[in-house]
Amino acid sequence: MPVQYLALGDSYTIGERVEPDGRWPVQLTAALRADGVVIDAPRIIARTGWTTGELSTAIDAAAPLGDDHALVTLLIGVNNQYRGRDVGEYAHEFAVLLERAIGFAGRRADRVVVLAIPDWGVTPFAAQSGRDTAAIARELDAYNAAAAKICARRGVAFVDIAPVSRERGAEPAMLADDGLHPSAAMYAEWARLALPVVRRLLAQSHAP
Incomplete structure (x- = not known):
């Protein structure tokens, strides 16, 4: 049976302003196939601008999604931060989404992977927006710390992509043409x- 993969998120998962094969879940799938993993194309539920609440509503609309996914990824929260939402509200809504993700993975927390929110404050868009980029960094650190803590409590893998977003996120090659969203190279x-991380989880979950 091929691995069924469900990717949940926002613009960073749907790949705003990149070709479909440049999306990070699609690139991850290609890398797994190159490793010999038999995996279906990812089912992506994501849209630019979505908050945690909007993603949850979209999941409701897409139901039933099933509970037999061998891999579920979740990357959500940047739009909560962009709209000035409280980190406590984010943590609560993220925890609810994480439980739903675990449910889609057959109640197997070891089949779920969460990616940190990247720091859009390093981008040209942020510099031109007049927003306080140091405040953006602090707020995203708080969001990511909350998500990482929830993941640790539930035994879910957390991949911290924030450092690479800060180190390389201002490079022209790492940006889409809007100066905000990542390019396929960053993905x-x-x-x-x-x-x-995914390779290890798939090996463990398929072990006899």
């Missing part, structure tokens, strides 16, 4: 970081 970095 390749995320897939590279997620790959060993």
Whole structure:
């Protein structure tokens, strides 16, 4: 049976302004196939601008999604931060989404992988927006710390892509043409970081 993969998120998962094969879940799938993993194309439930609440509503609309996914990924929260939402509210809604993700993975927390929110404050868009980029960094650190804590409590893998987003996120090659969203090259970095984690989880979950 091929691995069924469900990817949940926002613009960072749907790949705003990149071709479909540049999306990080699609690049991750390609890398897994290159490793010999038999895996279906990812089913992606994501849209630019979605908050945690909007993703949850979209999941409701897409139901039934089934509970037999061998891999579920979740990357959500940047739009909560962008809209000035409280980190406590985010943590609560993230925890609810994480439980739903675990449910889609057959109640197997070891089949779920969460990616940190990247720091959009390093981008040209942020510099031109007049927003306080140091505040953006602090707020995203708080969001990611909350998500990481919830993941640790539930035994879910957490892949921290925030550092590479800060180190390389201002490079022209790492940006889409809007100066805000990542390019396929940046998504390749995320897939590279997620790959060993996903590879290990798939090996463990399929072990006899």
